[in-house]
Amino acid sequence: MQQIHINRNRINSIEFDKSDITIPLDPGNECSIELPIINYGSPTHVYLSVSDTLRKNVRFLSDNVYVANQEYAPVLIKLPADLTTLEGEMKVTTGYGSLTESFRVIIGEIPEVSKPMSVIDVDERLAFPNYKQDRTSSRDDWDIDPSKNPDKNRKKEISFSFPDTFILPLLIILLVVVILLVTFAFNLIHVLYGALAVSILIIILMVYAVMHLLAKNN
Template identity: 40%
Template sequence: MEQIFQNVIINRQEINSIEFEKESIEIPLYPGGEQTFEILVTNYGSPTHIHLSVSEELKGQITFLRDNPYVLQKEYVSAVARISQEGRVLTKGHIYITAGYGSKKKGFPVQLGKVEAKPQELSKVETAKWDENTEELKPSRPSVAEPVKKASRPRTGSGSGFGGISSSVLRNFKGGFPSTSGKRTRKGTGQNERLPLALALGGFLLLIFLFFLYFILPAGLQFSVSFTQALLFSILFVTCITYILLKIMEEG
């Protein structure tokens, strides 16, 4: 049974208008394959002829059995899509519908083919040979690994010579700067932790000062505060208080 890939609607919005039910279609084919499909043309106006064509990329690959059908209400237009054995795996183009004797032309994208190559299935004989090869390789794995383990033992097992000298040198080198680097990092981290707390306290005090200043100033010198500014001040005030309380709880 032929599959309907697209529904073309004409004369619905206005005279000679062309609409597509799908924005694009995909025709999955491998090189050497062929598929027949249908395009349904639905006419909402008076009976008319339409013309079907393809772009340059799809010429010779998509063929319409009737490229100039006469559409009364509904008409099924059959088409054949094929890819030659030496053809491209994936081709992109357009199918065009022309109505009103050439006055209106509109197309939709078409993807012919598949992105991935055709998978080659292993035959029963090949799978049996593969199983035999894997079984033959299984017993050989321990014998290959044994000399590697034996050769690696004397290298790791020697506790004297260059290994002992290098380990003592590394220990002395690592133990050369523990106290000074630790003090410096602690001072740096302490300063980094105090800076946000100082900023929070400063912002908190500044907000309290502005709050009292608003009520202390006389009417002529008072400044106006909008709703947005009041909301921002409230958020900043709550944030500062929350951060200060959390720091106090951590210190305790």
């Protein structure tokens, strides 16, 4: 149930646990509730009232409650027989009328939220006892999506692509091997020139590798 807090944030401040409350009540019946009023400051008077829509159906046994620490304000509530719900505001005033706050009150039946009924499409042709689905029926009659029934035995195409990044290093390595063979195996090139050519190619390969690594990190 609703609780009323007085002087909790500042002098004469008014706070509620809920912005609105619902009191279930059948038409023609009445009930009583108690509103807890908690005072966090010095003792004070708290005035209770309701809006015009609830004035004839909500009555406080004491509309001027003296609250030292905590008090309970009894409230009598009734719902006319010709109404199913009744709405209004309950007001709380402190500081001898200097501050007033209110919360919404709903009296009566709580409306039930009906769940929408699910709709199932039924083929009307099923009502005929001799109805059979023709094997030569079109795809639209069965609403078959080929993408939802892939052939599990279908062979997957496997493609292999050689990275272009490795082409230049492989060519350099191949050229180094050729120079080494020509220099040391066949003695067609002087050893000094062969070693110089191999050194240059290795330096080019190292520079290319460093540049590729830096470009990949960026």
